[in-house]
Amino acid sequence: MAPKKHQQKNEPKQKQDNVDEAPLQAVVLADSYNRRFEVLCTDQPRVLLPLCSTPLLAWTLESLSLSKVKQVFIFCGVHADKIRAFVESSPYRAMLDIHCLSSQTARSAGDALRELDDMHVLNPENPFILVHSPLISNYDLSKIIDAHKKRRDVDKNFIMTMGVGRGGRPHPESPIMLVHPPSSRLLHYAPHPLSPSQPRISFPSSLFLDPFPATIDTYEIWSGSSPSSSNQGGYRDLGVDICEADVPALCTENFDYHDLRRHFVNGVLTSELLGKKIAVHVVGEEEESLDARAGGGRYVESVRDTRTFGEVTRDVLRRWAFPLAPDLNEPGGVQYELRAGNVYVAKESVVLSRTTTLSGPLLIGPRSALAHNTLVRQSTLGADCKIGAGSIIRKSYVFDDVKIGEGCVVEECMIGKGVIIGHGCKIGKGVLLGNGVRLGKGVVVPDFSRIGRQPYRGDDWDSDEEGDKFEEEGTLSLLGEDSIGFLWPNEEEEPPSDSDDEGEDPYEHPRNKKLLQLGRRLSNLSSPSTSISTLSAASSSAPSSPLSDASSTSIPDIPSLSFDAGPDKAFYSEAAASLQRAYEEDHKIENALLELRTLVMGYNAGLERAREEVVKFFMSKIDVHGPATSILSSAVKVFSRWGPLMANLTSDPTLLILDAQQFCVSTVPFAYIPWFGIILRAMYETDLVGEDELVEWREMSSSQGEGVGKKGKGGEEEKARWRVSWAKGKGYVDVLESMDSESGEEESSSDEDSDDA
Numbered sequence: 001m002a003p004k005k006h007q008q009k010n011e012p013k014q015k016q017d018n019v020d021e022a023p024l025q026a027v028v029l030a031d032s033y034n035r036r037f038e039v040l041c042t043d044q045p046r047v048l049l050p051l052c053s054t055p056l057l058a059w060t061l062e063s064l065s066l067s068k069v070k071q072v073f074i075f076c077g078v079h080a081d082k083i084r085a086f087v088e089s090s091p092y093r094a095m096l097d098i099h100c101l102s103s104q105t106a107r108s109a110g111d112a113l114r115e116l117d118d119m120h121v122l123n124p125e126n127p128f129i130l131v132h133s134p135l136i137s138n139y140d141l142s143k144i145i146d147a148h149k150k151r152r153d154v155d156k157n158f159i160m161t162m163g164v165g166r167g168g169r170p171h172p173e174s175p176i177m178l179v180h181p182p183s184s185r186l187l188h189y190a191p192h193p194l195s196p197s198q199p200r201i202s203f204p205s206s207l208f209l210d211p212f213p214a215t216i217d218t219y220e221i222w223s224g225s226s227p228s229s230s231n232q233g234g235y236r237d238l239g240v241d242i243c244e245a246d247v248p249a250l251c252t253e254n255f256d257y258h259d260l261r262r263h264f265v266n267g268v269l270t271s272e273l274l275g276k277k278i279a280v281h282v283v284g285e286e287e288e289s290l291d292a293r294a295g296g297g298r299y300v301e302s303v304r305d306t307r308t309f310g311e312v313t314r315d316v317l318r319r320w321a322f323p324l325a326p327d328l329n330e331p332g333g334v335q336y337e338l339r340a341g342n343v344y345v346a347k348e349s350v351v352l353s354r355t356t357t358l359s360g361p362l363l364i365g366p367r368s369a370l371a372h373n374t375l376v377r378q379s380t381l382g383a384d385c386k387i388g389a390g391s392i393i394r395k396s397y398v399f400d401d402v403k404i405g406e407g408c409v410v411e412e413c414m415i416g417k418g419v420i421i422g423h424g425c426k427i428g429k430g431v432l433l434g435n436g437v438r439l440g441k442g443v444v445v446p447d448f449s450r451i452g453r454q455p456y457r458g459d460d461w462d463s464d465e466e467g468d469k470f471e472e473e474g475t476l477s478l479l480g481e482d483s484i485g486f487l488w489p490n491e492e493e494e495p496p497s498d499s500d501d502e503g504e505d506p507y508e509h510p511r512n513k514k515l516l517q518l519g520r521r522l523s524n525l526s527s528p529s530t531s532i533s534t535l536s537a538a539s540s541s542a543p544s545s546p547l548s549d550a551s552s553t554s555i556p557d558i559p560s561l562s563f564d565a566g567p568d569k570a571f572y573s574e575a576a577a578s579l580q581r582a583y584e585e586d587h588k589i590e591n592a593l594l595e596l597r598t599l600v601m602g603y604n605a606g607l608e609r610a611r612e613e614v615v616k617f618f619m620s621k622i623d624v625h626g627p628a629t630s631i632l633s634s635a636v637k638v639f640s641r642w643g644p645l646m647a648n649l650t651s652d653p654t655l656l657i658l659d660a661q662q663f664c665v666s667t668v669p670f671a672y673i674p675w676f677g678i679i680l681r682a683m684y685e686t687d688l689v690g691e692d693e694l695v696e697w698r699e700m701s702s703s704q705g706e707g708v709g710k711k712g713k714g715g716e717e718e719k720a721r722w723r724v725s726w727a728k729g730k731g732y733v734d735v736l737e738s739m740d741s742e743s744g745e746e747e748s749s750s751d752e753d754s755d756d757a
Contacts, residue, residue: 022123023097024069025072025122025129026071026128027129029109030045032133039451042452042454043079043453045079045082048083050382053382054334057086057134058090060131060134060136061092064131069129073122075101075116080100099121109260110251110263113248113260117252118252122248125245127148127149130247133302136321137300138321139283141300144242144281151184157277159276160268160278161279161280162280162281163240164177164222165283170194172522173304176189177189178220180220181218181220184279185277189269192224193506204270222235238300240300240302250276254267305517307515307518307520314378317342317344318342327344341359342362343358343363344364346368349367355374356373360378362381365382367384368382370387374387374391377394382400382417383400394410394692400418402420403421408426408427409425411428412692413519414433416437417436422440423442429519431447431451432450433485434451434453438482439480440481450491451485454486455486491514491517521696570603575610579613579617583642589648596645608649608650608655614642614649615663618645618646632678638682639682643683647688654693657680657703660683661676664679670721673725674728677731680729694733698730698733703722705718705726
């Protein structure tokens with residue numbers, strides 16, 4: 001990605017006034033200090049992995065340039081030479097003062113800050129931006145610095161401000177925070193992995209009892225979105241901090257500070273001797289100035305694992321991070337043509353067969369070629385890729401110079417640079433193929449496998465052990481004679497690190513690590529932590545929460561506290577009115593979407609609330625009175641016109657199917673249930689959902705009524721309606737699957753006949 005040329009006119013007086021102002025500094029931690037991308041990074045750093053064919057570091061530098069940053073320190077350990085080479089050839093050197101600082105001894109973020117403190121490169125008089133992971137953001141981070149400085153003017157003990165986002169997707173690394181909103185002070189921070197679930201939330205008694213705080217009625221508990229709840233109005237840690245010079249200095253003084261959240265933040269919050277404070281800042285809640293500022297959006301996301309890699313890629317392709325988009329590169333970068341359906345095709349020498357099917361959002365890099373009858377759905381292909389005839393690629397991220405043979409199926413995986421896949425291979429969901437791997441003809445790679453060009457080397461690897469050689473030969477033989485590569489252990493099966501620090505990380509628990517992988521679904525995960533937003537005095541009419549019982553035992557002697565979450569009825573009435581106007585006045589999708597997002601932010605409702613309301617509204621516009629052909633026609637008409645609005649509210653189309661099913665089983669007199677199979681057909685024919693999502697829905701326990709309904713007779717009746725609707729939908733999915741199977745057999749038969757001839 002080439003840098004944008006930001007406006008610098010009409011500010012001669014301001015420039016003169018600020019001539020002596022110190023440049024805004026940022027520190028980017030290039031190393032992840034975990035092994036989540038390791039099989040893809042044996043010969044390159046994580047920050048140079050291509051997202052939409054652009055290195056993650058380029059996205060990060062572009063995001064920082066939107067935030068008025070002038071000086072960037074990239075702290076790197078492994079592959080520092082490649083990062084330096086990228087920086088030397090990068091056009092960002094013309095607009096940013098970039099320094100690469102390398103270390104062979106840093107094993108954690110705390111070590112990195114200790115070495116930075118020892119280098120004396122940071123200005124001790126001004127705060128700096130600390131970026132934990134590769135960043136994609138259209139938000140002006142200098143707004144957080146402005147708010148941080150205002151807090152410092154009132155209380156010099158604030159040494160850090162953590163960037164926090166509101167709403168968004170559930171993620172297995174969502175913490176729980178206790179906050180005092182009037183002062184933005186963070187009082188407690190606790191990791192809260194999705195699995196194994198934690199049934200109780202505990203807080204230090206000193207926060208409530210020593211002495212009893214007079215402002216307790218203004219305390220709020222902020223948590224992430226729950227995968228088992230429709231409320232996604234929670235909060236998320238963005239991995240972006242505003243730090244004073246005290247932060248690296250405290251890391252130097254405390255050598256047990258390794259992880260910046262579990263160790264540093266908790267160390268500061270629980271230490272009375274330090275007397276330091278940490279604040280939180282919610283992106284988008286600051287007062288907007290009258291003059292527009294660069295980076296006026298509110299999109300801030302970090303790529304922390306393969307799950308977020310896929311999510312952020314789709315966000316960029318859907319233009320949620322505008323103006324950060326593939327087609328907006330300056331001359332000199334790769335030029336893309338934006339086609340209907342968020343399909344980006346490079347303008348340089350791309351060859352597409354007339355029978356190629358493209359279903360966005362997707363991106364095809366320069367000099368790539370797709371043979372006849374290929375299908376690419378919600379994926380990215382790098383430069384110089386060659387896709388054989390009849391191959392299917394769904395929700396996958398293919399790097400440069402990859403060759404995929406004929407008749408292959410690639411499902412929701414990441415394929416490294418220079419990989420060669422033979423004819424008839426099937427690559428399962430969540431698979432990671434490292435750079436240079438070669439798979440022979442007909443190889444089937446199981447779901448969530450990892451294959452590297454080099455053998456796996458754990459922390460305790462010993463080159464003198466003879467058993468390793470036999471194990472490596474065994475994994476190679478599993479891939480076939482024509483294959484080049486080695487099976488790695490599944491990520492959750494990796495032996496624990498020698499580091500005591502990693503062993504205590506709850507996010508690194510094997511069950512939680514699974515959920516960090518590309519291709520894993522959270523929609524079926526049962527979690528007791530619904531999104532919690534406010535800690536307030538209870539009233540007799542306050543609704544109960546799944547966490548109410550836990551709070552009464554975790555916070556003893558405070559019986560009058562309850563948890564209150566979710567938007568009020570006003571959101572639903574406003575959303576319904578907005579949709580009605582859009583429907584009657586035939587608004588453009590982007591205008592209707594903008595109005596909905598404004599309501600979501602205004603009511604702290606979460607995109608999932610909006611999505612459910614949208615599906616409910618447009619399902620009601622399908623006329624189910626008449627023959628099957630007219631019902632199908634009505635459904636196709638609705639989904640063709642308004643389906644893109646639904647699709648833009650989720651990254652998981654299976655949720656749209658569940659929402660439609662929920663509408664059918666809850667809308668009296670249940671006239672939609674008999675026609676649910678036809679509704680699924682309309683969703684499929686309009687590309688609102690794909691076959692893989694339909695199959696996934698069919699296998700979900702929640703689609704069959706598990707975990708829904710009330711106890712007693714009413715609950716049993718509701719579950720029965722779910723089972724009936726599931727059976728109707730299953731019938732269509734089974735037929736669709738059998739049609740594909742028969743088509744494949746016919747093609748195979750015709751190929752054999754031609755070979756015999």
